[in-house]
Amino acid sequence: MTTVTTAAIQTTVDAKASCERAVATPRMYIFPIHSVVMTLLMLSLVACPRVYANRRLVVSIVGVGAVLLAWQMVLFVRRRSTGRAFAIEFVPVKAHYLQACVQLGILAWWGLYAPSVRTAAPLIVAQVLFLYVFDAVLSWSRGWNWRLGFGPLPIIFSTNLLLWFRDDWFYLQFLMVAVGALGKQFILWRREGRLRHIFNPSSFGQSLFAIALIAAGLTNDLTWGKEIASSFETPHMLLVIFLLGLVAQYHFHVTLMTLSAAIVLILTNLIYTQITGTYFFVTINIAAPIFLGIHLLITDPSTSPRTNVGRILFGGLYGLGYVALFRIFDNYEVPLFWDKLLPVPILNLLVPLFDRLAKSGVLSRINRWWEGALAPAHMNLVHMSIWIAIFGGMYGTGFIAAPHEGNSIPFWKRALAEGKPHAGHSLVMAAGALAEGSQQASAYNELGWICINGLSTANDGEIVKRNPGKAARYFATACEMGDVNGCANVAVQYLFQRERRSDEDVAQALDTLETACVDGSDLLGCYLVGNAYETGRGRVLDPLQAIAHYERCGDNLYACKGIARIALSNSGLAYDLRAVSIVLGKATKLNDAESAWYLAYMFHEGKGVPQDDRKARILLQHACKLGLRQACAALDQSEIPPFVNPPMNVPGWLTAYPVP
DSSP, rough: HHHHHHHHHHHHHHHHHHHHHHHSSOOOESSSSSHHHHHHHHGGGGGGGHTTTOOOHHHHHHHHHHHHHHHHHHHHHHHHHHOHHHHHHHOOOHHHHHHHHHHHHHHHHHHHHOHHHHHHHHHHHHHHHHHHHHHHHHHHHOOOOOSSSTHHHHHHHHHHTOOBBBBTTTTTHHHHHHHHHHHHHSSSSTTTTEEEOOOHHHHHHHHHHHHHHHHHHHHHHHHHHHHHHHHOOOHHHHHHHHHHHEEEEHHHHHHHHHHHHHHHHHHHHHHHHHHHSSSSTTTTTSHHHHHHHHIIOOOGGGGGGGGGGHHHHHHHHHHHHHHHHHHHHTTTTOOOOGTTTTTTHHHHHHHHHHHHHHHHHHHHHHHHHHHHHHHHHHHHHHHHHHHHHHHHHHHHHHHSSSSOSSSSSSHHHHHHHHHTTTTHHHHHHHHOOOOOSSHHHHHHHHHHHHHHHHEEEETEEEOOOHHHHHHHHHHHHHHHOOOHHHHHHHHHHTTSSSSOHHHHHHHHHHHHHHHHHHHTOOHHHHHHHHHHHHTTSSOOHHHHHHHHHHTTTTHHHHHHHHHHHHHOOOOOOOOEEEEEHHHHHHHHTOOEEEEHHHHHHHHHHHHSSSSOOHHHHHHHHHHHTTOOOHHHHEEEEESSOOOOOOOOOOGGEEEETTOO
């Protein structure tokens, strides 16, 4: 009885849609004035500062507009020979304008906090106009009426919530949108007696392009996908998505898909944390991008199951697919923002199977009982009530919308030291999220530390290859943001590792370190600035300034060596080396060859200690035994030769690249 009732309801809905289409009487035009005006409006957007500033972006919009105009002119010429008019019918579809309103609300909230969204507004408008015109000329080319409505809006808004191509490659954005529209027009199947499109139009085009970009390794080079994902975590975004998502759930009865997907994500988090003591999704239990996915990507009523059990299967498998792709993509260094997108087309293809399963065996009895217990609208309210209660519990307890203790670098460094599963990958992900999402300077410095040393574990093998060049960029970014450790690493790479750096990076790093040195907050900075003055690298050669900065380091061995080098190399420089001799003497007893070398020449020249060539030779012998070749060469001569700086040893604490 319930099956008949459900079929009758669907028949009534289809009949109502047919009546609506019949009421929409097409208007005939001898010239495609509406689409031409839209094309010209799209072309006018090149005057916007955001577009006009990039020549390749201008070429993309002008080129696409020219193709559309040419296509329309061909249709106009062909109409004159065939006598066929340009027919337009206005067909507003509730699903289209409600979805568009929901998506526009999310875009607006995101734009309040992300300036990049506001500056992208002309490009979003250009895509909307493009898709309207493309839909028109495609329909007319196939001999159809142009069904003017709100259909392009949810496709464009959904796409722009997930992916933008960079300005130099923006023509690919138009191509991707066109592929999605073509999939809607040509890839069809018959469901419930009607031809329907198989795939969600926005996810279909994006998925095909995602596969190509992943295979070519060009995702980050050609798209803003990573930046979109990091900027999407705005205040209260989960609450905004939840509240706006209720609109679609109420009108289209798609709550079960969101609910089942969310339950899978919640259980994954809880079970993984219980077993490992860490967190599966690293920094936050449910991030805003996947929350968007379970509310928008899988809830298109045209490409989702019709049965309650089918919807549960659809949503649950989407959650499992996301979990699997999250881990796989992380292991193989594939950008993670694709994980929420790629399961959708596969699930779209499985929709008839889900509905068949819901009508067979044990599941059929469950589905009949479920759908017959209450009227569909009332049952949907029950589903919504359950989802509201679950969301309220998660939101109120901070399970979502608030980072957990995994949102910190020290947590994952401890987990890595303890050998916890996947801790190395999670450390890199956490540092990246804190750097790019939260703009923490110390996180950029941590990424530099990881790149300069590389990262590997016994379980996962090599996670990050050693890359000094990439480390240099991270250190420079940390320094620009005011992180003293980042500036120290810039200076270390330049002064001791001889990495090529821009003059601006070096100057900024040394300026920051010198300020910290004068304030007394960073003795390492004092040593590095002193070395810059001593060597003339990054600072004007100035022995007195070098000594002044070394003196601020107190009894630091390497600072004392620096003072000794300067005093012994500059015969005209009067400096009391008595305090330095004490530090070098202690280091010599601990078999530091370089200290023995300096102390030998201090005895030879009587600087800071009484002049005594016998002690000088004893110290040279000690340095020679410790492997200092200059000391051995000096002993071979009848008289102690003039002082020459030995190869400078890199201070031991600098090789560790300090991090907070």
